[in-house]
Amino acid sequence: MLKTYDDDLKEVKNSIRNIADKVLIANKTLFNATKDCSEKLFSEAKLHLKNISSSLVDVDNEIIKILALHSPEAKDLREVVAYLKITNEILRASSNTRSLIRVFIQYCEHIDKTIINEYVLPLQASTVKALENTISMINIDDIDELKDIFHEIIVEEDKTDELYGMLEKKILSELEDSSDFERTHKVLKAFRRNEKIADRAISIANLILYIYEGGILQRV
Amino acid sequence: MKLAIDTKKFSFTYPKNSSPTLKNINMPVYANQVTALIGPSGCGKSTLLRSYNRIHDVYPGNQYDGKILLYNNKGEKPENIFDYKKENELIKLRQRVGMIFQKPTPFPMSIKDNITYGLRLLGIKNKTELLDRAEIALKGSALWEEVKDRLNSSATGLSGGQQQRLCIARAVALKPEVLLFDEPTSALDPISTASIEELIIELKREITILIVTHNMQQASRISDMTGFMYLGDLVEFDKTETIFLNPKEKQTEDYITGRFG
Numbered sequence: 001m002l003k004t005y006d007d008d009l010k011e012v013k014n015s016i017r018n019i020a021d022k023v024l025i026a027n028k029t030l031f032n033a034t035k036d037c038s039e040k041l042f043s044e045a046k047l048h049l050k051n052i053s054s055s056l057v058d059v060d061n062e063i064i065k066i067l068a069l070h071s072p073e074a075k076d077l078r079e080v081v082a083y084l085k086i087t088n089e090i091l092r093a094s095s096n097t098r099s100l101i102r103v104f105i106q107y108c109e110h111i112d113k114t115i116i117n118e119y120v121l122p123l124q125a126s127t128v129k130a131l132e133n134t135i136s137m138i139n140i141d142d143i144d145e146l147k148d149i150f151h152e153i154i155v156e157e158d159k160t161d162e163l164y165g166m167l168e169k170k171i172l173s174e175l176e177d178s179s180d181f182e183r184t185h186k187v188l189k190a191f192r193r194n195e196k197i198a199d200r201a202i203s204i205a206n207l208i209l210y211i212y213e214g215g216i217l218q219r220v
Numbered sequence: 221m222k223l224a225i226d227t228k229k230f231s232f233t234y235p236k237n238s239s240p241t242l243k244n245i246n247m248p249v250y251a252n253q254v255t256a257l258i259g260p261s262g263c264g265k266s267t268l269l270r271s272y273n274r275i276h277d278v279y280p281g282n283q284y285d286g287k288i289l290l291y292n293n294k295g296e297k298p299e300n301i302f303d304y305k306k307e308n309e310l311i312k313l314r315q316r317v318g319m320i321f322q323k324p325t326p327f328p329m330s331i332k333d334n335i336t337y338g339l340r341l342l343g344i345k346n347k348t349e350l351l352d353r354a355e356i357a358l359k360g361s362a363l364w365e366e367v368k369d370r371l372n373s374s375a376t377g378l379s380g381g382q383q384q385r386l387c388i389a390r391a392v393a394l395k396p397e398v399l400l401f402d403e404p405t406s407a408l409d410p411i412s413t414a415s416i417e418e419l420i421i422e423l424k425r426e427i428t429i430l431i432v433t434h435n436m437q438q439a440s441r442i443s444d445m446t447g448f449m450y451l452g453d454l455v456e457f458d459k460t461e462t463i464f465l466n467p468k469e470k471q472t473e474d475y476i477t478g479r480f481g
Contacts (some may be wrong), residue, residue, distance in 0.1 A: 002417055002441055068465045069440040 005070045012066065012083055013138065015059045016090070020135045020204075022048050023094050027131055027197065030101055031124045034116060037108035046101050052094045056087045063087075078214060082207040085217075089207070093131070093200040096193040103190035107183060112174070119167040120191065123160055127194040130156035130201040137208045146209055153205050160198040167191055224398055224428035225249035225272060226289040226298065232264075232271055235281030241267050243452045244286070249398070249445075251293070254420060254429040256443035256460065258436065260480065263449040265432045269400050272430065273317035274301060274310055290316065293397065315342075318391035322403040324383035326375035331358075331367050334375045334386055335393050342394070353393050360426075361389035362419050381412025388419060392427070399423065401431040405438065417442050436476060440464045448472040 026048035033041030063084045066072070072080050111120070133153045140146055168188055175184055210217060225248070232242040242264045249255050249272075257265040267276075276282045289298035290313070304310055315338075327334050335354040336344075344350055354371070358364040363385045367378070375386055384404060391399055401420070405413040420429055420442055433439050439446055440460060447457040448471070456463065456472045467473045474480045 002414070002421065004421060005441070065461055065465065069461065071437045071440070 001070065001072070001076055005066070005072070005076075008062065008066050008070075009076075009079065012059055012062050015055070015062070016083060016086060017135065017138045019052055019055050019059070019087075020090050020131075020138070022052060023090060023097060024128070024131045024135055026094075026097050026101075027124070027128050030097065030104070031121065031128055034104060034108065034120060034124060037104075039105065042101055042105045042108075046098065049094050049098050049101075053091060056091050059087050060084060075211065075214070079211045081217075082211045086204050086207050089200045089204045093197045096196045096200070100190050100193040100197075103186055107187050107190075110183065111187065115167070115170060119163060119170060123163040123167060123191065123194045126156045126159040126163065127197050127201075130160070130198040134201040134205045134208075137205055141212065143209075143212050146212060150205050150209060153201055157198040157202050160195045164191060164195045221253065222251040222293075223248055223289075223291050223298075224251040225291065225430075226287075227268075228287040228289065230268075230271070230284070230286035230288060232267055232276070232285075233283040234267075234276075235279070235283075240283075240285075241452050242271070245454045247447055247454055247457050249428060249430055251291070251428050252424050252426075253444040254424050254431060254442050255445045255447065256439035257430070257432045257447050257449060258434075258439050258475070259449035259455075260475065261434075262451075264452045265447075265449045266402055268449070268454075269402055269430060269432045270319075272301075272398065272400055273314045273319055274304070275314070275319060277310060290398075292316075315394050316396055317398040317400060318394060318396035319400045320384070320387055320391060320402065320404050323407050324380060324387050326378070326383045326386055328374070328376060330372045331375045331378070331386060332371040335390050338390060338394050354389075357389040357393035358386075360392050360423070361385045362415060362422070363389055379412070381408050381415060384408060384412065384416060385419065388416075388423075392423070396427060398428045398430065401429065401433075403432055403434060406434065413438070448475060450475070 026045045029041055029045035029048060032038070033045055063080055066080055130153050133149050133156065137146055137149050140149070171184060171188060175181065206218075227245050227247040227249070230242060230245040231240045233240040245268060257269060259265050270276055271284070272288060284302050287300045287302065290301050291298045301313055304313055327337060329337070332351070332354055335357050336350045339350055339353055344353070355364065358367060363382060366382060375383065378386060388399075405416050408416065417438065420431065423429060431439075431443065443460045445457065446460045446463040448455045448463065448467075448469070450471055456467060456469045458468070463472060464476060467476065
């Protein structure tokens with residue numbers, strides 16, 4: 001492929017990395033904000049997600065341009081297609097994070113401190129770890145290293161599943177009054193977003209593996 | 221964007237033809253850009269390309285209408301190339317607007333002499349200057365490393381891709397302002413094609429490039445502007461990105477997507 005193709009693809013890759021980093025920073029900030037329900041930090045976390053959607057549309061347009069002008073084949077084609085799908089996964093991770101922040105801003109003070117420390121923070125920590133590992137894969141091209149990181153992400157994603165299950169059980173067992181049901185439902189729905197963000201991290205990691213390993217696109 | 225060439229209401233008729241092959245073409249060629257001409261066989265793209273250095277005039281009886289304005293990089297008033305009447309004016313035009321053909325056309329002489337031949341015709345006699353200019357041209361055409369140890373060997377011993385790069389170096393040595401490429405890679409394998417494409421992208425820093433190609437992917441890969449021609453008309457001319465992503469004319473879209481006919 002021509003240098004112009006490599007340069008264009010590098011730019012797309014860098015943009016994806018930068019945008020994914022913003023989602024990661026938002027989740028890290030959310031983690032810190034949750035520790036003491038800091039309204040200031042929640043707002044800061046929200047700020048990191050500003051304009052992500054339009055930035056991703058720009059990247060998608062760049063990718064379409066590359067497809068139209070360079071007609072990539074084989075690994076080049078897999079890479080471009082993977083990036084096009086990764087932008088969608090980042091968008092979903094970003095909107096999940098945004099929903100999570102919104103509910104925290106509204107209900108954080110009402111959530112038992114013990115629940116936050118024992119369940120919510122570990123759940124968020126696993127989400128952050130899964131995202132962090134996935135983003136680190138973007139700039140790695142050694143397949144063995146990528147596979148190792150992929151397994152670490154699977155471990156973190158499993159943790160989010162288990163922690164969410166435990167959290168749900170705990171919250172529901174302590175539900176005393178049916179008047180709390182609506183709030184509890186909203187909070188649980190929000191916590192579930194952590195699990196979904198970790199799912200997105202797995203999907204992105206899987207797409208990065210697809211670039212190097214080939215085969216067929218598949219669900220993890 | 222600065223203009224290198226401006227084609228205004230240009231029509232061209234071959235000798236003994238009753239109707240024009242090119243009809244009322246209006247097309248700018250921007251400086252230091254690669255402009256690609258695409259279209260089905262017989263649409264007139266090579267005829268248009270060859271008009272830019274009046275190579276048709278090698279044979280008499282052609283009829284030109286309209287103007288082709290050639291700009292220089294000093295910002296002076298452009299010249300209409302059809303105002304050139306004398307032989308030396310046409311030679312000068314072909315120095316300013318060089319041409320690379322489909323099949324490599326090395327002269328049956330050494331690699332070095334292939335490059336210096338045109339320079340000698342220009343009156344350069346100093347051997348050191350000739351060698352220096354040859355080295356610069358070969359480096360500029362990404363051939364130096366491959367031939368530096370056999371400059372006195374015959375150019376016909378080079379591979380097809382190397383011969384084509386030698387022809388480019390020969391043209392580059394004359395310091396042209398514009399280079400016309402008429403399907404320069406259609407006789408080459410994919411590796412040689414890639415090296416010529418890389419070279420074209422490099423050359424556009426110094427030289428304005430016009431290329432005729434049947435290879436749609438080549439046009440999309442290397443050009444900045446693209447013109448689609450059909451039956452002697454310039455159907456659409458725009459940024460390459462627009463032509464290949466959002467063409468305005470249905471004919472262009474049909475041709476690019478292979479639904480033409």
